[in-house]
Amino acid sequence: MKAVVADTLESIESYKFKDLEKPAPKKGQVLIRVAACGVGYVDALVALGGYQVKPPLPHTPGREVSGTVEAVGEGVTNLKPGDRVMTMTANGFAEYALAPAAMVISVPQTLSFAEAASLPLNYLTVSHGLKDRAALAAGETVLIFGAAGGVGSAAIQVAKALGARVIAAASTEEKRTFALAHGADEAIDTDPEGWRDRLKALTGGKGPDVVFDPVCGPLFELAFRSLRWRGRHMVVGFVGGPIPALPANLTLMKGAALMGVDVRQHMEKELPQAIATLQELAGWAAEGKIRPPVGTVYPFDQFGAAMEAALSGKGTGKVVLEVAADGGA
Structure with a gap:
């Protein structure tokens, strides 16, 4: 099979196509013919050695994949060859990927492979943050930074599914329009001058109940200062x-909480809960409650451009690498 591999994490140019042996599923594993792979900021950061946990070498990027089941290992009875699936695993920039059967989720017919590859990591991160950590309740107001990106747009949809009011913070008019089109109730710019006053006007002078913050930039302290009593900043x-x-x-002074949202450790320490959440999210997608906004889709041979785009943070929606032009069929 063809895979993207690097022996060093020095630069994106370190990554090249290599021909590797197609893996075979072991007991409890599923082999997936990859149709698409989501590409996020963290994927690019890991690929360049900039994340707090460095991957072993040689390294193949990509964690979120969608495609069709090619083969199943011993003991796997809930999946069969040909099933449309999505999962989180390692080595997604490849024509085939292995995953534990428990982590392989059926893709609703409502989703394309590109949309399915945009769902697992972003939406699990958001659900863990808004439901598990913030305990976001219906009727509360949540301020979402980076609202036009993959994680931010997922946060808009999950927050709305939970019955919250959403204020989307984004740096450009284009991004704010995108956030509103994908479910945000209000949008606000990110110019620090007078920003707290503008936010106060959007919340009737009370401030948000929850801040969901994948940016943690110049507005970090201003956002925390704007929280209501018992507010939560994620x-x-x-x-x-x-x-x-x-x-x-x-x-x-605020009776408020500053809380970390680490989906990597959530999966390591609370895997059954994470799997249950992924199943719930797949159900929400089938019901039309969530639909991942796909940004630019890059062909497989443009994997470097896909990582650069994800690292830049300039686009809207989730960057996707199309591994199989035929959808993995």
């Missing part, structure tokens, strides 16, 4: 640059 990532600090007294 720290999801740091695409906004240097990691910000927060005066500890603000948590006391």
Whole structure:
């Protein structure tokens, strides 16, 4: 099979196509013919050695895949060859990928392979953050940073499915329009000058109940200061640059919580809960409650451009790598 491989994490140019032996599923495993692979900021960061956990070498990027079941290992009875599926696994930039059967989720007919490859990691991250950590309740207001990106747009949809009011923060008019088109109730710019006043006007002077923040940029402290009493600020990532600090007294003054959302450790330590959430999300997709916004789709031989696009944060929706032009059929 063809796969994207690097022996060093020095640069995107380190990654090249290699011909590898097609793997065979072992007991409890599923072999998937990959149709599409989602490409996020973290995927590109990991590929360049910039994430806090560095991957073993040689490295093949990509964690979110969709496609069709090619073969199943011993003991796998809930899936069969030809089934449309999605999963999170390693080595997604390849024509075939192995995954534990428990992590392989059937793809609803309502989703394309590109949409399915945009769902698992982003929507699991968001559900873990908004449901498990923030305990977001119907009728509450959530402010979402990076609202036009893959994680941010997923947060809009999950928050709306939970009955919340959504204010989308984005840097350009194009991105704010995109966020509104995908379910946000209101949109706000990210110019720090007078920003708290504009946010206050959108919340009737009360501020948001929850901040969902995959950016943690220049507005980090201003957002926390804007929270209502007993507000919750979710720290999801740091695409906004240097990691910000927060005066500890603000948590006391607001009766508020600053909470981390680490989906990697959630899966390591609470896997059964994560799998149940993925099944729930697939059900929501089948019901039309969520639909991943796909951004630019790159052909397999443009894997480098796909990683660069994901790293830039300039686009809208989720970057997707189309591994099989025939959809993996």
